[in-house]
Amino acid sequence: MPPHHIAFGGFSHESNSFAPSQDVGLDHFLARRDRPPLLVGDELFDGLAQGSFPTTGFLRAIGPDARLHPLAWASGGAGGLVSDEAFEHVSGALLARLPAPGELDAIYLELHGAMATPRFDDPEAELLRRVRQAVGATVPIVVTLDYHANLSPDFARLIDGAVVYRTYPHVDRLACGEIAARLVQRLAGRGRVRGVALVHLPFLIPLQAQSTLTEPSRDIAAQSLADAGDIVSRCYAAGFPLCDTPWCGPSVMVHATNQATADAACHALVDRLMAARASFAVRLWPCEEAVSHAMRRARGPGSGPVVLADVQDNPGAGASSATTGILASLLRQDATDAVLGILWDPAAAAAAHALGEGARLTGSLGGHADAIDQPALAGPFEVERLGNGRFTTTGQVAGGNPTDLGPMALLRLGGVRVVVSSVRMQAFDPAPFHHLGVDPARAAILVLKSTCHFRADFGAMAREILLVEAPGDAVADPMRYPYQRLRAGVALRP
Ligand SMILES: [Zn+2]
Structure with missing residues (x-):
């Protein structure tokens, strides 16, 4: 059998429609952050050989017989809308x-x-439409997708199979790329898949209630399948509620060799989701109460830090990572031995580098560039440690990625040490802390700007985990989003 000719590439970003100050332009995709910049052609082979992206898994599993045609690959992470440019x-x-x-x-x-994007509610379907225009209507297309995908009927019809992450925290990106490689090999040269089913749930699920470390999401996500008899793929996507588009929200998508199989496999999982509807719930703590509880717990029996998740300032959901709500509360209550990260403040990092380690830094920290009204925190701060921001991630969510967060600084205010970066990164990996000489496991209180990914590496060390409702653009309760584009009839909570 002659080798299959397979083209591959990627373009991903998670858009928070309610964080206009975090909209991303072309520069964002051209810079190295906690992932490679835009890669084109043969650059994809070297650029994605390491790390933990689905394409890395795809390249490892596709096998030597395939003739690969590298296209382009770019990952924006999360932010506001992607500019049309x-x-x-x-x-x-x-x-x-x-x-x-x-x-x-x-x-x-x-x-x-x-x-x-400003022009497209569903730019990924638009991209697929253009790909189909270029290569013809019969070439099978397989995609990997984030667990937070909002899937449209157009999108489902344009592809032939999909692998959605089955974990949140996303610790299976590589594995999903490997599964996609096997699907690609199964479908290559066989034309389009005939059966497609996509059903949206009639409700949204807040991010903090989507973790697959707990039920009901653990059971639901485990029902995703690939290459199972007549079923090419069955995917559960929990949806990204902060994206104000018509098809926002959880859905089940099935591709199969025939329509009856697709419909049956889809409805079986939808029924399971509907039965679990009432159990998608998670408590959020008010900020002051969370800090006082953490201080009490940290003095009691047990080991490891009390982790406060600053869920609404998670840059991985498009927030600024610059709010100071929990930080101010820690200082007000005289917390000791607390560590907070990763606060995005390029100006403070630059000022700290200009002064040097051991200096006293006046001025303010954080609080700017938010859609919400959030004050900066007044200094002075002690510059305890500096770093160039270049390290390789080591965690389970996205380990092995060469990273550049620009100048970094560890600033001390009273009993709190703050990890400051010049480029935004969600606090899902221990490497940025170690980069500044901080062992997060030894803190009494550890504040992480993350919704769920932090659990992969910080969950096991935590004495207790509290999800905290402090200021930030990744508003946790969909009831508070000013939706304009969402289809009618969707309940904003399960
Ligand atoms: Zn995600």
Whole structure:
């Protein structure tokens, strides 16, 4: 059998429609952050050989027999809307490298599923439409998607199989890429898949209630399948509620060899979700109460830090990572031996580097660039440690990625040490803490700007975990989002 010709690439971003100050332009995709910058053509092989991206898993599993055609790959992480310029640039780089019609047996794309631009509610479907225009209507397309994908009917019809992350924290990105490689091999050269079913749940699920470390999400996500007889793939996507588009929210999508199988497999999982509807609930703590509880617990029996998750200032959901709500509360209550990260403040990091370690830094910290009204915190601060921000991640969510967060500083205010960066990164990995000489396991109180990913590496060390409702643009309660584009009839909570 001649080798299959397979094109591959990726374009992903998670768009928070309610954080306009975090909108991302082309520069964002061209800079190295906690992931590589835009890669084109052969750069994909070296650029994605390490790390923990789905494309890395795809490349490891696709096998030596495939003739690979690298396209382009860019990952924005999370923020506001992607600018139309950035969308056109990255899409253009990907489309320009597609072989001519008739030369391909299959395509693999690493997408997210919750990107939005000012022009497109569903830019990923738009990208797929253009790919189909370029390569012809019959080439099978397999995608990997984030667990937070918001899937549209157009999107489902444009692809032939999908692998959605089955974990939140997302610790299975590599594995999903490997599964996608096997699906691509199954479908290559066989034309389009005939059965497609997509059903949206009639409610949204807040991010903090989506963790697969607990029920009901653990059981639901485990029902996702790939390459199971007539079922090509069955995916549960929990949805990204902060993206104000018509098809926002949880859904089940099935691709199968025939429509009856797709419908049956889809409805079986939808029924399971509907039965679990009442159990998607998680308590959020008011800020002051969370801090006083943490201080009490930290003095009591047990070991490891009390972890306060600053869920609403999670940059991984498009927040600024610059709010000071919990920090101010720790200082007001005279907390000791507390560590907070990762606070985004390029100006404070630059000022600390200008002064040097051991200096006293006046001025203020955090609090700016938010859609919400959040004050900066007044100094002075002690510059305890400096770092150049270059390290390789070591955690389970996205380990092995060469990272550049720009100048970093460890600033001390009373009993609190703050890890400050010049580039935003969610606190899901211990490496940025170790980079500044901080062992997070030894803190009494550990404040992490993260909703759920932190659990993968900080969960086991935690004495107790509290999800805290402090100021931030990743508002936890969908009842408070000013939706304008969401389809009618969706309940904003389970
Ligand atoms: Zn996600």
